[in-house]
Amino acid sequence: MKKILIVLLFLLIEQTIKAQTSEINQLRARIDSSETTIRTLKNQLDTSQYTRIPNKDFDQIIDDKVLSRFVSIVGLLGTILGLAGYAAAKSFIDRTTKGEGQKTKIELEKLLKTYNDEFKSEVRLDYKTEINKFRNEFEEYKLRVSEYDEREKADSIRRERYMLEVRYDRLMELGAELRKDGIIRQDDNLEKDLKELLRDANSNLYHEIARKIIDTLSTYLYNLGRKDNELIQLIDEYEKKNPDLVSGDAYTNSVLVQFNSYFNATLPQNRDKFLESLITLEKKIPDYGHASALRLEVFMLEYKITCGEEKKKIKNQILTILNQVISSYRSRLAYETVDRLKLDLGSAAFAPNVRDLYQLFPEEMAKIEEKARIYLEQQYEATRHDFFKRKLQQLFPDSPQTKLANTNGEVKETA
Numbered sequence: 001m002k003k004i005l006i007v008l009l010f011l012l013i014e015q016t017i018k019a020q021t022s023e024i025n026q027l028r029a030r031i032d033s034s035e036t037t038i039r040t041l042k043n044q045l046d047t048s049q050y051t052r053i054p055n056k057d058f059d060q061i062i063d064d065k066v067l068s069r070f071v072s073i074v075g076l077l078g079t080i081l082g083l084a085g086y087a088a089a090k091s092f093i094d095r096t097t098k099g100e101g102q103k104t105k106i107e108l109e110k111l112l113k114t115y116n117d118e119f120k121s122e123v124r125l126d127y128k129t130e131i132n133k134f135r136n137e138f139e140e141y142k143l144r145v146s147e148y149d150e151r152e153k154a155d156s157i158r159r160e161r162y163m164l165e166v167r168y169d170r171l172m173e174l175g176a177e178l179r180k181d182g183i184i185r186q187d188d189n190l191e192k193d194l195k196e197l198l199r200d201a202n203s204n205l206y207h208e209i210a211r212k213i214i215d216t217l218s219t220y221l222y223n224l225g226r227k228d229n230e231l232i233q234l235i236d237e238y239e240k241k242n243p244d245l246v247s248g249d250a251y252t253n254s255v256l257v258q259f260n261s262y263f264n265a266t267l268p269q270n271r272d273k274f275l276e277s278l279i280t281l282e283k284k285i286p287d288y289g290h291a292s293a294l295r296l297e298v299f300m301l302e303y304k305i306t307c308g309e310e311k312k313k314i315k316n317q318i319l320t321i322l323n324q325v326i327s328s329y330r331s332r333l334a335y336e337t338v339d340r341l342k343l344d345l346g347s348a349a350f351a352p353n354v355r356d357l358y359q360l361f362p363e364e365m366a367k368i369e370e371k372a373r374i375y376l377e378q379q380y381e382a383t384r385h386d387f388f389k390r391k392l393q394q395l396f397p398d399s400p401q402t403k404l405a406n407t408n409g410e411v412k413e414t415a
Contacts, residue, residue, distance in 0.1 A: 218234065218249075
């Protein structure tokens with residue numbers, strides 16, 4: 001609306017100026033006509049143009065001429081005065097119109113500038129408002145989509161986890177059937193299904209389930225006794241992928257297989273591989289007595305096949321390990337060491353080295369056995385669990401506490 005008013009005002013000013021210009025042109029034309037009439041009258045008064053007539057007629061003609069000239073002069077003067085008045089009026093109008101026009105122009109420019117500024121401000125404000133509104137709506141939409149995706153992802157994870165656990169439980173039921181009568185029976189389908197389940201669990205980052213599967217699979221392969229290489233490869237593969245997936249128990253199975261391999265073929269590479277794995281096992285299970293016992297047996301084997309300074313060096317290494325077991329604040333370390341050594345006494349391959357250890361270090365071994373016996377007696381007194389009773393009977397059959405346990409009868413069975 002404001003723009004239309006401005007245009008109409010400018011058109012009105014333009015029409016006024018055009019009208020004033022037309023009037024001035026008409027006045028100039030009339031002045032030119034008057035000047036032509038005066039020159040004509042002057043020529044008629046010239047003496048060469050008159051004719052002799054009677055005085056009476058001449059006087060009448062003169063009177064008519066004078067009257068006509070007087071009228072013409074009066075008309076001319078009136079015209080001149082009219083023109084002068086018009087010119088003065090036009091000058092006044094021009095000055096007034098020009099001043100008012102300039103003033104109006106300035107006011108219009110200010111008004112137009114104010115309108116433009118307001119318009120730009122309103123447009124800019126509306127633009128920013130719409131942009132902010134769109135941005136807020138878009139962020140809300142993204143948040144809703146993200147929340148929906150998170151819920152869907154969580155539901156999917158729960159479903160997948162549940163299905164993996166169901167598959168694992170079914171395989172454990174099958175495994176229990178294969179372990180009846182204390183005999184592990186080979187089942188290629190069970191091994192295949194466990195490996196497939198392990199791949200699925202690991203690929204979906206279900207580490208807790210993958211860890212349980214590796215424990216089960218490593219125990220199954222170890223007890224079969226014919227899958228040593230597969231067991232070592234399995235543990236090495238997942239130890240490199242993610243050490244947290246391989247528990248201490250699973251890694252122990254691999255170490256025991258390597259221990260057997262070294263005794264079957266005392267090659268330097270077998271020894272190095274075993275000792276390297278033993279270090280990793282001790283990191284997974286600190287102060288682990290079985291690891292100490294295995295290291296002692298390997299050193300005893302090397303002690304018997306070496307001589308000179310090397311033999312003395314190995315003997316000092318054995319003595320260092322024994323003193324660590326004796327001085328450890330963890331009595332369980334002594335128990336686990338004796339437990340493994342007594343177990344290997346039943347093996348034709350390992351028994352000679354265990355007996356040689358007891359003969360070469362009788363005092364140290366006596367201290368370790370005493371510490372182990374006290375540990376088992378204390379645990380049995382505190383818990384009355386059948387596990388500690390059986391261990392006392394196996395490791396220390398002549399112990400007073402063992403005899404007491406045999407006649408007590410008050411034994412809490414383990415689950």
